[in-house]
Amino acid sequence: MKRLVILISGRGSNMQALLEAQLPAEASAVISNEPSAKGLEIARSLGVPTRVVHHRDFADRGAFDLALMDAIDEYDPHLVILAGFMRILTPVFLAHFEGKVINIHPSLLPAYQGVDTHRRALQDGVKIHGCTVHFVTPDLDSGPIIVQAAVPVLPQDTEQTLAARVLEQEHRVLPRAAGWFLDGRLRLTGNQVRLAGECHYPDPISSPLTA
Numbered sequence: 156m157k158r159l160v161i162l163i164s165g166r167g168s169n170m171q172a173l174l175e176a177q178l179p180a181e182a183s184a185v186i187s188n189e190p191s192a193k194g195l196e197i198a199r200s201l202g203v204p205t206r207v208v209h210h211r212d213f214a215d216r217g218a219f220d221l222a223l224m225d226a227i228d229e230y231d232p233h234l235v236i237l238a239g240f241m242r243i244l245t246p247v248f249l250a251h252f253e254g255k256v257i258n259i260h261p262s263l264l265p266a267y268q269g270v271d272t273h274r275r276a277l278q279d280g281v282k283i284h285g286c287t288v289h290f291v292t293p294d295l296d297s298g299p300i301i302v303q304a305a306v307p308v309l310p311q312d313t314e315q316t317l318a319a320r321v322l323e324q325e326h327r328v329l330p331r332a333a334g335w336f337l338d339g340r341l342r343l344t345g346n347q348v349r350l351a352g353e354c355h356y357p358d359p360i361s362s363p364l365t366a
């Protein structure tokens with residue numbers, strides 16, 4: 156059985172979607188950098204071991220990342236998923252887990268890298284917004300894109316209503332991408348990710364590239 160480790164910082168709804176998705180892997184641990192993350196309780200209630208590596212316990216980003224690396228290594232995971240993990244990871248960390256770390260980001264990358272994506276999308280008046288699952292590289296929110304899902308931006312939208320519409324899609328695409336990775340179906344060429352084999356998944360608003 157393959158193993159996965161999920162990193163969170165807060166609410167944990169994407170983590171919950173992963174844990175409920177019946178992926179072809181055991182969730183070895185959920186690790187949070189925030190001791191008060193709500194997702195920790197959810198993980199425990201679903202029988203998944205939890206750990207806290209509190210970033211404030213370390214002098215700098217490098218020291219925190221080394222501790223996090225050690226904690227993750229104990230589970231020797233095939234895949235590390237950032238599911239609402241709000242820390243920037245160092246090149247040392249990412250080299251250690253090269254090709255094994257994926258992230259869910261609440262925008263259609265490369266638009267709206269960073270934070271406050273829904274507010275910025277509303278301010279810009281875009282008509283289509285969405286989410287992206289991508290491989291994590293040292294450049295923030297710039298790694299190879301695995302899958303995206305789009306939603307309409309409605310005239311009456313607030314940051315909250317738009318975030319909720321995007322979140323619903325996050326919960327669909329993140330488990331899907333994790334499943335493809337665990338099934339060995341993702342092929343990386345340069346910055347392009349292709350999906351091997353048949354794909355019954357894409358619908359008009361979400362898309363992977365197929366090989």
Ligand code: GRF
Nearest residue numbers: 166167168169239259260261
């Ligand atoms: C999600 O919108 C995720 O894309 C972003 O932070 C949010 C985390 O939500 N990075 P949750 O903790 O998964 O509920």
